[in-house]
Amino acid sequence: MNTLILRTVAPFLTALMLLFSVFVLLRGHNEPGGGFIGGLIAASALAIYGIAFGVSAVRRAIRFHPMAIAGSGLLLATLSGLISILSGVPFMTGLWVYPVIFEVEVPLSTVMSFDIGVYLVVVGAITSIALALEQNEGES
Amino acid sequence: MEALFSILIGLFFAAAIYLLLSKHTVRILLGVALLGNAVNLLLFTTGRLTREVPPIIPAGMETLPSGAANPLPQALILTAIVISFSFFAFLLVLTYRAYQELGTDDTDEMRLAEPRDEQLPPVGY
Amino acid sequence: MAANAPALTFFALFLPFIAAVFAPVLTRLLGDRAAFVLSLAPALAFAHFCTFLPEIAGGEVVTGGYAWAPSFNLSFSWFLDGLSLTFALLITGIGTLIVVYSGGYMKGHEGQGRFLAFMLAFMGAMLGLVVSDSFLMLFVYWELTSITSFLLIGFDHEREAARRAALQALVVTGGGGLCLLAGLVFLWNITGVTQLSLLVHLGDGLRQSPFYLATLLLVLGGAFTKSAQFPFHFWLPNAMEAPTPVSAYLHSATMVKAGVYLLMRLNPVMGNTPAWEILLPFFGGITLIAGSFLAVRQTDLKLMLAYTTMASLGLLTMLTGFGSAHAVEAAVLYLVAHSLFKGALFMVAGTVDHEAGTRDVTKLGGLRAAMPITFGAALLAALSMGGLPLFFGFLAKEEIYAALAAGNPRAVFFTGLAVIGNALMFAVAFAIALKPFVGPHVETPKHAHEGPVTLWLGPVVLSVLGLLAALFSGIAHRYVSSPMASAITDQKIVIDMSTMPHLGLPLLLSVITVLLGALAFWRLTELRAFMGRALESLGPGPDRGFDHFVSGLVRVSGVVTRLIQPGRLEIYITATFILLAVTLLVPPFVFGELPGFPTWPATILVQEAAFFAIAVIGLVAVLRAKDRLTAIVSLGIQGFAVAVIFLLFGAPDLSFTQFMVETLSVVILALVMTRLRLSPRDHRPLAQKLFDAMVAIACGLGFTLLLMKSTQAPFDTLLTDFFNAYSKTVAHGANVVNVIIVDFRGTDTLGEIAVVMVTGLAVLALIRVRAGKRAGSGEGQ
Incomplete structure (x- = not known):
């Protein structure tokens, strides 16, 4: 797809959407949003980038194979659940800590890391599917 | 409102199943996409409908305000x-x-796993 | 007594299984010497069970076990009385000798470790079978013996004959096992007990039940298949495909007696009825006669023995069902005697085969000088089998005739059968013990010489035991025969048959038997030829029937498979949705569960109506799309309409997700569809379209009615209240939907993201397979 407009807009659009996806992910616990939605937004962003500049550009940009991202997400989500067992409460029980960073209390939790895991799985798996299909087109 | 939704969902299911029943994989694919929406709407409606108030607890409250949607x-x-x-x-x-x-894309022609003239397995031990 | 501790018995029961697990490793480490080490397992179990002898002889019963699922009245429990103890001793005792013998017989064979493992596993199963108290355990062990027997018969799995024999044995005995399971369920339902130790003292309750005959037939189905009674006998001779230690152990001394064991075990509650006393002697008698005649015909040592085993099992069944305490005593004596002499003779046959290279009796002769010890053991065993004085077999035969010989016609008939069967078995016994050893030397494929100690130890011990048990019959009766007979009849029985011949009718019958047997032995060649001609004129037997059964089964399966799996997707889908429509529409229209007439909503906002209309338009457009682009766009339209509907009804999260998913769907659909020269046009003929539309509309109507009905019911807010109450207070989240996803139902979500992950991998694999293929074959597209 060689339209000039898309090529000009795509990098900004992708960057903006990726930022927005992280925003949606992190505010998900208290406002509309969360890992699934954030992941889908990020995957769309990468898909747009791929349509504009080709699959190899996306692969270079994200550095890791998308399925590796998905795998690390699944690992993170599983570990978030397992931490609870180590602390002596049932699997998947949410644990919270409130460290103070730069004089701001930042609530952190295994629930959040679990949601980040969901985000990574969705980004990775869906990007992988989209890229696989786009790439195939490029070849034939 | 639920009755209206029921009718809409009936239409979704009918369209999805009509597409699924055809022999061509593309139409079956479209049917699967519709079926997903139909089922989601079905679930949504069984939880009862409320207008516009999302299930988000407002700041300063401990529980959802009355009239909020079923989460x-x-x-x-x-x-x-x-x-x-x-x-x-x-x-x-x-x-x-x-x-x-x-x-x-004709499912009748896709007989790689189950060939039309498949022989019985040989009788032996 | 410390040895009575339940833990020790439990250990003894599992010892063979433990040994089986270590058998392959030990064989790799120690080579042929492993068998000696492994034989310690059954030997220890034997020693353990011996410690029970005084107690059981005193008329006591030892039970023990551990609760397994107490709420279902299931336990792992055992039950030792005269009957099970005798069997346990035979199994472990002969088992010890067999393991040693296997070490010699399979020497240098690469599969020796596997063989010993199967053998010991079978031993554990058989041991468990005879001491089981609960029905469930009995059944599990029963099937386990069938499975291990299958593995052992098919040990030489590269030969088709062995595979066929193994499958045949499994089908016949496994099928019988299913009968037995049904029978046990009947027993449980009728009596309400699940333990044999309780069942045997129940008295007449079972016999008076209207389901008695059904139960009896089912139990007999299990017992007759296992014990190779006519007409299920054919698998036993075929099982001779197994290596000889297997034949000696499973198919003469132990497993085939499991059926007889079961009959003896159930005798107190099921015996003494007309059905029992007709069916058992009748089928036992046929089996006795058929087996002994078929045995005469054979020239293969193992087959001769196999058919006499079948005949002996028939005799045992006949005696068990004959219906007098005397007959039971005879069965007990004969069972013990048979295990001893038949095990010995099988091992002799194996040794001869092993050393001389053939077991065809017409190609053997004059081995006396080369194999003196084996010859001696064979002779002792044959004397016992022939029922000559001084041997345990003689005691058994005296008791048989004493039990059967009475004035009435039924007794005369069965006495006649017993005499004929015993005479023929006498002839076969001496054909096996004498023909290979005496007479002029015949050249054999291998240069024959005496086998190593491992090969002659078993036969010698067993045949000498047959002599000693008769000489010291008092001890044998006190500790073994009398308690066993008492357990079978559930009354105190003392057997005092000794080796001194008494003048009387039984002795006369014995003499007649021996004379007839000697005559048959003398004219064996003519008799064999005559039997061959007679059997050929009878036509094929049930063995051929098995082949027809198997090929018929394959044909029937083929027809059924073609009927329900024609390989056409549309038929599967149509069937599924017709069934769905029926499921949905039957409750409202047949049982009157129609929803109440819906009330028109008080207010419909303009935007709601608009997006409803857009969704419907999208649906219709998808159905009617003539080209790819229209189809994709219309699919997108209905998807976005659904997303907006979610937003309008208080679900922003769903709405955003739906938007993203629809966008991505449209993108990937477009990516793929542009490359496929496919049109989404409908190719169905009109009639088909109408039929499909009917099915679809029926399903749609069903869902509409279901949803109306269920939303008219009062809403149970239990779960919603729970999430509402704890979302902020416990899980510290204001967005309840997200809290449910990542916290309350986090494990569920973990599973779901795993599914997403797997789908990603699957898509990648599908695409990659293509790429790899293209690179491999070097053809471009």
């Missing part, structure tokens, strides 16, 4: 949407690959 079906549907999308993508690629390999 449980929403949580179920949210994951269902993503799963049905993955399923849809998989079926799409399967259709695509089947067409490339077999040169047809």
